Amino acid sequence: MTSGIEKRKASVSRKTKETEISVSVDVDGSGRFDVSTGVGFFDHMLEQLSRHSLIDITVKAKGDLHIDDHHTVEDTGIALGQAIAKALGERRGITRYASIDLAMDETLTRAAVDVSGRPFLVWHVAFSSPKVGTFDTELVREFFQALAQNAGITLHVLNHYGANNHHIAETCFKAVARSLRIALEPDPRQPGAIPSTKGTLSS
Numbered sequence: 001m002t003s004g005i006e007k008r009k010a011s012v013s014r015k016t017k018e019t020e021i022s023v024s025v026d027v028d029g030s031g032r033f034d035v036s037t038g039v040g041f042f043d044h045m046l047e048q049l050s051r052h053s054l055i056d057i058t059v060k061a062k063g064d065l066h067i068d069d070h071h072t073v074e075d076t077g078i079a080l081g082q083a084i085a086k087a088l089g090e091r092r093g094i095t096r097y098a099s100i101d102l103a104m105d106e107t108l109t110r111a112a113v114d115v116s117g118r119p120f121l122v123w124h125v126a127f128s129s130p131k132v133g134t135f136d137t138e139l140v141r142e143f144f145q146a147l148a149q150n151a152g153i154t155l156h157v158l159n160h161y162g163a164n165n166h167h168i169a170e171t172c173f174k175a176v177a178r179s180l181r182i183a184l185e186p187d188p189r190q191p192g193a194i195p196s197t198k199g200t201l202s203s
Helices: 040-053 070-088 138-151 165-183
Strands: 009-015 019-026 033-036 056-063 097-104 107-114 120-124 154-161
Touching (some): 033 040, 040 056, 040 070, 070 138, 107 165, 120 138, 138 154, 154 165
Parallel strands (some): 033 056
Antiparallel strands (some): 009 019, 107 154
16 A cells, blocks of 8 residues: 555444444455445445445445335435545545546436545436435435535535436446545555645544
8 A cells, every 4th residue: 555544444333213334444445345225226326336436335224214215325324424534534645636527328427526524515416207216316415415424525416417317326326436536546646645735634
């Protein structure tokens, strides 16, 4: 691993009356995943996030799915964001910024990220259907809102165009993943340095 960056691994457990979630991440992994939330489409999306960011992700979640998927999806985003923030520590030596346009068949989506310590989500994604299978498409935004807020990242997601709602959702996850992969990479020109004139990326 590049000099100046410690091992970037972390685990987080979170339990409420609605969900019980454990998450582990290795930012310097190879995209290995072990995901089980009880929500099939969401598991598929988390696997895409891991595979294309090269962050090893383990998620075990039990939630009140007899009500709906909302709490499980949102709380997984919270726990995953917390684990990433914990793994990054002071965020020394990272590239910090990245942006990518990602194509999937008829769909094109852009994700831009600043691993800034300042959480913010800008979301310009519209779905033509409230469901992909049994999954509520509005939960895609809820997940990324929770992830950005708890990881301490500024995240912009823009769907340029697309017709298939599965593809629109999947390009959001893949584009964010590829942007994170670049932004979290060690910057060889400033190993161990915090990439900010403030000297901190904690807030």
